[in-house]
Amino acid sequence: xMKNKIKKMNRKISSLSVSIRAIEEMRNDDAITFLKNYKxxxxxxxxxxxDPEGVSGALINVAKHLGNLKFRVWEKMQEIVQYKRPxxxxxxxx
Numbered sequence: 539x540m541k542n543k544i545k546k547m548n549r550k551i552s553s554l555s556v557s558i559r560a561i562e563e564m565r566n567d568d569a570i571t572f573l574k575n576y577k578x579x580x581x582x583x584x585x586x587x588x589d590p591e592g593v594s595g596a597l598i599n600v601a602k603h604l605g606n607l608k609f610r611v612w613e614k615m616q617e618i619v620q621y622k623r624p625x626x627x628x629x630x631x632x
Contacts, residue, residue: 557582 561579565572572579 561582564575564579
């Protein structure tokens with residue numbers, strides 16, 4: 539499904555790139571001809587934007603993942619930090 543959407547998007551990008559190159563060439567070739575064909579050039583350059591399509595399953599449960607993140611960070615900190623009780627250290631008065 540995503541591969542098809544990516545292919546479709548790549549085709550649209552290629553088509554737009556070809557149109558841009560053609561318009562640039564027309565502009566560089568002859569300014570008078572470009573201005574005479576300005577209306578048709580503007581119509582060719584128009585690109586209608588579509589609303590982005592939602593991808594099912596692409597959204598994540600933010601609250602769940604943020605909660606898990608806090609727990610994972612806490613677990614990592616426990617692995618890194620070594621806890622010693624104050625009465626077991628050196629130089630403790632009896």
